[in-house]
Amino acid sequence: MARKQGSHSDITGPRVQDTALRLIARHGYAAVSMRQIAAEVGVQAGALYNYTPDKQSLLFDLMRAHMQDVLDALAAADLRGDPPARLDGFTRFHIRFHLPRPDQVFVSYMELRNLAPENFAILESMRRDYETALEDILRDGVAAGVFSVPDTRIATMAIIAMLTGLSHWYREGGRLGMDAIEGIYCNLVQKSVRR
Amino acid sequence: MARKQGSHSDITGPRVQDTALRLIARHGYAAVSMRQIAAEVGVQAGALYNYTPDKQSLLFDLMRAHMQDVLDALAAADLRGDPPARLDGFTRFHIRFHLPRPDQVFVSYMELRNLAPENFAILESMRRDYETALEDILRDGVAAGVFSVPDTRIATMAIIAMLTGLSHWYREGGRLGMDAIEGIYCNLVQKSVRR
DNA sequence: CATCTAACTGAACAGTCGTTCAAATGAAAA
DNA sequence: TTTTCATTTGAACGACTGTTCAGTTAGATG
Numbered sequence: 001m002a003r004k005q006g007s008h009s010d011i012t013g014p015r016v017q018d019t020a021l022r023l024i025a026r027h028g029y030a031a032v033s034m035r036q037i038a039a040e041v042g043v044q045a046g047a048l049y050n051y052t053p054d055k056q057s058l059l060f061d062l063m064r065a066h067m068q069d070v071l072d073a074l075a076a077a078d079l080r081g082d083p084p085a086r087l088d089g090f091t092r093f094h095i096r097f098h099l100p101r102p103d104q105v106f107v108s109y110m111e112l113r114n115l116a117p118e119n120f121a122i123l124e125s126m127r128r129d130y131e132t133a134l135e136d137i138l139r140d141g142v143a144a145g146v147f148s149v150p151d152t153r154i155a156t157m158a159i160i161a162m163l164t165g166l167s168h169w170y171r172e173g174g175r176l177g178m179d180a181i182e183g184i185y186c187n188l189v190q191k192s193v194r195r
Numbered sequence: 196m197a198r199k200q201g202s203h204s205d206i207t208g209p210r211v212q213d214t215a216l217r218l219i220a221r222h223g224y225a226a227v228s229m230r231q232i233a234a235e236v237g238v239q240a241g242a243l244y245n246y247t248p249d250k251q252s253l254l255f256d257l258m259r260a261h262m263q264d265v266l267d268a269l270a271a272a273d274l275r276g277d278p279p280a281r282l283d284g285f286t287r288f289h290i291r292f293h294l295p296r297p298d299q300v301f302v303s304y305m306e307l308r309n310l311a312p313e314n315f316a317i318l319e320s321m322r323r324d325y326e327t328a329l330e331d332i333l334r335d336g337v338a339a340g341v342f343s344v345p346d347t348r349i350a351t352m353a354i355i356a357m358l359t360g361l362s363h364w365y366r367e368g369g370r371l372g373m374d375a376i377e378g379i380y381c382n383l384v385q386k387s388v389r390r
Numbered sequence: 391c392a393t394c395t396a397a398c399t400g401a402a403c404a405g406t407c408g409t410t411c412a413a414a415t416g417a418a419a420a
Numbered sequence: 421t422t423t424t425c426a427t428t429t430g431a432a433c434g435a436c437t438g439t440t441c442a443g444t445t446a447g448a449t450g
Contacts (some may be wrong), residue, residue: 026308028223028224028309030225031309034437043399045438046398047399113223114223151379154379154380158380159357161357161359161360162356165352165359166352176346176349184346188349189387191387191388192383194386203426228406228407230408239428240408240409241430242428
């Protein structure tokens with residue numbers, strides 16, 4: 001039954017990743033079996049091991065790819081201007097990047113504890129880089145006298161939690177579109193740190 | 196070997212709950228087995244079924260009890276004054292109640308998808324009640340002209356995400372104590388919605 | 391055409407899973 | 421002391437787990 005038409009590795013590979021992401025987002029890493037993933041892809045469980053050395057790597061690769069995409073996109077965004085403008089830029093970037101990827105956001109947030117320690121450390125470091133990008137903006141704003149926050153580290157965590165939380169309840173086709181959401185969050189974020 | 200001293204049901208029962216909470220917070224509901232819980236309690240797996248009809252009920256009871264505690268404590272807090280004072284009261288209440296209960300917060304947040312649909316609906320409804328308490332404050336503040344938010348529902352979700360996020364990274368004995376944290380978050384929250 | 395080989399199957403391995411239940415236990419009641 | 425019964429054990433149930441691998445398939449290559 002193998003290979004009904006053409007070579008399948010470039011088709012099955014991505015399908016394994018996509019299916020794993022969707023199932024893990026929905027049911028959680030521990031609750032999804034390799035056989036479930038295989039069944040949705042349309043192969044037997046053994047075939048998955050042509051595309052991942054084990055289940056743990058499947059999860060880790062998904063999470064690392066997502067975080068790398070975030071960091072690359074942030075670097076490409078190349079935020080400029082005064083601190084308030086850069087803060088708006090960061091807020092809009094976060095929303096525009098994350099809202100269309102709810103499954104990646106969900107998995108990257110919920111499955112950290114299912115990572116092997118060395119994998120966890122790698123992702124935590126990437127996450128820290130992302131947080132630092134925001135904290136730098138806040139620090140510059142405080143130094144320039146345009147922001148007033150009691151503690152830039154906590155303000156950073158608070159803002160990121162606020163933005164990430166958005167991905168957890170926002171559903172496409174809801175009462176408000178992404179543009180409206182962006183404006184509202186820019187307003188909340190900007191005011192929370194202003195003098 | 197049964198009952199080495201006295202009747203054990205009033206000792207084992209709470210220990211089952213406590214152990215389940217701790218293990219589920221650490222490893223996740225799907226990744227924790229009844230045998231693991233039993234081993235930490237110090238009984239065989241079968242004995243757990245004197246205290247819960249099944250694993251799902253064990254999770255649900257933990258989560259419902261936590262949400263009920265939250266709602267009861269909020270009602271007892273009896274926030275009074277003008278909207279800014281009530282908003283400060285809500286913020287401080289949230290932090291004071293949730294920071295000492297990191298496991299409950301974690302489980303109630305992460306394990307929603309492992310609930311049976313009817314159990315999920317019950318918890319979602321309780322969560323909605325909590326959110327409404329905050330939204331009422333914001334709406335009153337907007338009506339009174341002391342708050343300015345583009346959308347009270349979104350501001351509610353944003354603030355709660357910010358506060359809940361705190362529980363995910365705050366660790367006792369860190370750089371800042373709970374009192375300092377409270378002040379910082381009151382500042383951030385208050386400014387984010389003020390005129 | 392025959393050959394090669396990437397891709398996949400299907401079975402097997404050694405465990406673990408949630409749950410049930412007859413039997414054993416031992417503190418409290420009679 | 422004997423009886424009672426809440427409590428727990430320990431074994432069993434059928435199903436499922438991640439992973440391995442010899443064998444099969446069929447498109448691509450020569």
